[in-house]
Amino acid sequence: MPVKREDDIAGDLAVATVVDRVTTENGELVLRRRGPHFEIISNGTFLMDTRDGTSERLLVNAALDAALDAVARLGDTPRTDLRVLIGGLGVGFSLGAAVARPEVGRIVVVEREEPVITWQHGPLAPFSGHALHDPRVEVRRADLVAWVLSAGEVPGASDEFDALCLDIDNGPDWTVTASNDSLYGDAGLRALRRRLRPGGVLAVWSAAASPAFEERLATVFGDVRVEEVPVRVPRGVPDVVYLAR
Numbered sequence: 057m058p059v060k061r062e063d064d065i066a067g068d069l070a071v072a073t074v075v076d077r078v079t080t081e082n083g084e085l086v087l088r089r090r091g092p093h094f095e096i097i098s099n100g101t102f103l104m105d106t107r108d109g110t111s112e113r114l115l116v117n118a119a120l121d122a123a124l125d126a127v128a129r130l131g132d133t134p135r136t137d138l139r140v141l142i143g144g145l146g147v148g149f150s151l152g153a154a155v156a157r158p159e160v161g162r163i164v165v166v167e168r169e170e171p172v173i174t175w176q177h178g179p180l181a182p183f184s185g186h187a188l189h190d191p192r193v194e195v196r197r198a199d200l201v202a203w204v205l206s207a208g209e210v211p212g213a214s215d216e217f218d219a220l221c222l223d224i225d226n227g228p229d230w231t232v233t234a235s236n237d238s239l240y241g242d243a244g245l246r247a248l249r250r251r252l253r254p255g256g257v258l259a260v261w262s263a264a265a266s267p268a269f270e271e272r273l274a275t276v277f278g279d280v281r282v283e284e285v286p287v288r289v290p291r292g293v294p295d296v297v298y299l300a301r
């Protein structure tokens with residue numbers, strides 16, 4: 057049974073206050089504060105909070121470990137130049153994990169919502185360890201799905217990466233906008249595979265297991281591993297990280 061920390065309990069009991077409320081072309085985004093915690097709400101649906109970033113960090117660390125493992129098997133020298141894509145900035149836990157890795161030489165963050173980037177320069181900065189100050193980090197305000205599917209047409213969209221770390225939805229079966237659905241279909245997965253360097257790894261975060269998605273991944277990539285992370289909510293299903301190459 058997941059155990060609640062003291063600041064979780066304090067946060068749960070606290071009244072939520074709205075820090076910022078913005079309407080973008082994709083609807084309404086709200087940043088709320090509840091005690092020591094922040095919450096991002098998209099069109100009335102909970103998107104992310106700062107309570108526990110375990111699975112969001114695992115998304116990056118497991119992908120990088122798997123990519124490094126492949127490099128080691130190729131007999132390469134130790135690396136400091138890995139290229140990582142973070143799809144979806146959120147509160148910055150995944151980005152924080154990427155900047156903490158000395159093997160990483162470049163991190164591209166693709167985030168669709170300007171307010172999320174603005175909040176990362178403000179109250180959410182501590183949750184990435186102030187990663188936007190790291191010279192290896194480049195933030196592109198863009199739609200990840202369009203960016204992935206339109207190589208060659210959008211500047212930088214044909215870049216290749218050692219780790220593609222995607223967390224833009226609550227999962228392949230629970231997307232925040234319908235336009236995100238195509239990322240998880242066959243064409244989206246094939247486009248993602250083309251963005252990987254040799255030995256590179258695709259990592260996809262999901263709030264619940266998706267057997268159909270796992271099957272599609274296996275068809276397109278061949279090698280799929282699934283990591284489950286228990287959540288600190290009574291009777292909550294584990295978060296899932298899919299790793300494919």
Ligand SMILES: C[S@@+](CC[C@H](N)C(=O)[O-])C[C@H]1O[C@@H](n2cnc3c(N)ncnc32)[C@H](O)[C@@H]1O
Nearest residue numbers: 112144146147148149150167168199200223224
């Ligand atoms: C669940 S949060 C990401 C959480 C993040 N892993 C973290 O550690 O905080 C999802 C993020 O993806 C962004 N997003 C959603 N759809 C997107 C898209 N099509 N392209 C780029 N970003 C998108 C949202 O605005 C939000 O910032």
